[in-house]
Amino acid sequence: MTLRSRFGKEMDDLAKGYTASIPFDRRLYEYDIAGSIAHARMLAKQGIISDRDAELIIMGLTSIREEIEQDRFEFKKELEDIHMNIEVRLIAKVGDPGAKLHTARSRNDQVALDMRLFTKDAIAETLRRLKALQKALLDQAQENKKVIMPGYTHLQRAQPILLAHHVLAYFEMFQRDVERFKNCLERTDVLPLGSGALAGVSYDIDRDFLAKELGFSKVSANSLDAVSDRDFVIEYQAAASLAMMHLSRLAEEITLWSSAEFGFIEIDDAFASGSSIMPQKKNPDVAELARAKTGRVYGHLMAFLTTMKALPLSYNRDMQEDKEGLFDSVDTLLSTLEVFAAMIACLRVKSDRMRQAVEQDYTLATDIADYLVRKGIPFREAHTIVGKLVRYASELGRSLTEIELSEYRRFCAEFDNDVKSITVESSLAARGSSGGTAPEEVEKALAAAKKKLNG
Ligand code: ARG
Numbered sequence: 001m002t003l004r005s006r007f008g009k010e011m012d013d014l015a016k017g018y019t020a021s022i023p024f025d026r027r028l029y030e031y032d033i034a035g036s037i038a039h040a041r042m043l044a045k046q047g048i049i050s051d052r053d054a055e056l057i058i059m060g061l062t063s064i065r066e067e068i069e070q071d072r073f074e075f076k077k078e079l080e081d082i083h084m085n086i087e088v089r090l091i092a093k094v095g096d097p098g099a100k101l102h103t104a105r106s107r108n109d110q111v112a113l114d115m116r117l118f119t120k121d122a123i124a125e126t127l128r129r130l131k132a133l134q135k136a137l138l139d140q141a142q143e144n145k146k147v148i149m150p151g152y153t154h155l156q157r158a159q160p161i162l163l164a165h166h167v168l169a170y171f172e173m174f175q176r177d178v179e180r181f182k183n184c185l186e187r188t189d190v191l192p193l194g195s196g197a198l199a200g201v202s203y204d205i206d207r208d209f210l211a212k213e214l215g216f217s218k219v220s221a222n223s224l225d226a227v228s229d230r231d232f233v234i235e236y237q238a239a240a241s242l243a244m245m246h247l248s249r250l251a252e253e254i255t256l257w258s259s260a261e262f263g264f265i266e267i268d269d270a271f272a273s274g275s276s277i278m279p280q281k282k283n284p285d286v287a288e289l290a291r292a293k294t295g296r297v298y299g300h301l302m303a304f305l306t307t308m309k310a311l312p313l314s315y316n317r318d319m320q321e322d323k324e325g326l327f328d329s330v331d332t333l334l335s336t337l338e339v340f341a342a343m344i345a346c347l348r349v350k351s352d353r354m355r356q357a358v359e360q361d362y363t364l365a366t367d368i369a370d371y372l373v374r375k376g377i378p379f380r381e382a383h384t385i386v387g388k389l390v391r392y393a394s395e396l397g398r399s400l401t402e403i404e405l406s407e408y409r410r411f412c413a414e415f416d417n418d419v420k421s422i423t424v425e426s427s428l429a430a431r432g433s434s435g436g437t438a439p440e441e442v443e444k445a446l447a448a449a450k451k452k453l454n455g
Helices: 013-019 020-044 051-069 082-094 109-144 163-188 207-214 223-228 232-259 285-308 317-345 351-360 365-374 381-395 405-411 415-419 426-429 438-455
Strands: 146-153 156-162
Touching: 020 051, 020 082, 020 109, 020 207, 020 317, 051 082, 082 109, 082 415, 082 438, 109 163, 109 232, 109 285, 109 438, 146 163, 146 351, 146 426, 156 351, 156 426, 163 232, 163 405, 163 438, 232 285, 232 317, 232 405, 285 317, 351 426, 365 381, 365 415, 381 405, 405 415
Parallel strands: none
Antiparallel strands: 146 156
């Protein structure tokens, strides 16, 4: 079979190589075959081809799937793409009936279908892995419910928080990712098949039947849009970029926290790498690579947004460039989610070090200012007083607990003995505003997270 009867010569080898997508779109084979089987069934149901022809086509396609899965299929570059490779093989296997499969169909609606089927599966797997990561985070939060650490702003110790509160912040980020991917699924879940090359088809087809067979909940409304819409690819990549951004932040904290300077956590040996020269090294390579791989996912998003920019309607060959970037984004996100869930499940928390870091610094300064506010001093004034107090203590190299009441009083007469009862624990307990780090609130947040995970 050739698509070149109107040409006077063969395509140049260089042009063939340049335009072929088979090196990468072979990955779509199972979706292409599923789409073709549904299409053949529909054609037979509508009396466009005979039942016998449909049967032979389906048998042929089923055995081609086996050939591909058993690595017996010979992919040919000169056949350009996965669609032609399968169709040509089908005709070689079953003869004439195979040549009827492409009735009422174009590669333009065919490839749009394949990409949507692929993306729907990718979203389902992404959701599964996001939830597995959320579960690993929740388990760590639950297990270390009592662990206290300094919370940071500007990477400077700020106020005491529960480690669980910090971990649940990541749970929330990934929850937004879950919602984004679910939302993206709604617009991916639209059947483009039956749009033909661009204008619809001149046969009495049944698109609702196709949608049902292929598990789509909607049928596209406009044939031009259906063959030229790749918003769903961009949406997946945008959602993947955000998810990778979240993973990169987590990666950064794992990297920092496992350094000797922090010493807050220890990565399990099974997830750490050694150095080729320094025998003592234990490196957080998984986290570092996740941090790095975020770049390529952002890159694919920008690349394909740019590919689609200013494309006239409807299908243009430019759109073939949707594939490698999407495939790589899916692979990168899925593998990062998977390895993170496993690595986090066995992270060891060094609660002593975290506690030490809270005690060592001036993380109770806000509580001391709040104490003065309760004694009737305006907050801005209290802020100034405690600022001076911290400066005094730090110049002496002492912590606030090591300062005597008489010294406190030099800064403000309102200080009383009870200022000494401000502790890390009382600081935590005081932050009972909804969504705060008070143990009670965190307990509620843990329960809510569990519900979200199972919901
Ligand atoms: N390989 C092509 C793609 O990925 C398939 C559709 C080709 N359609 C066409 N009219 N040449 O977009």
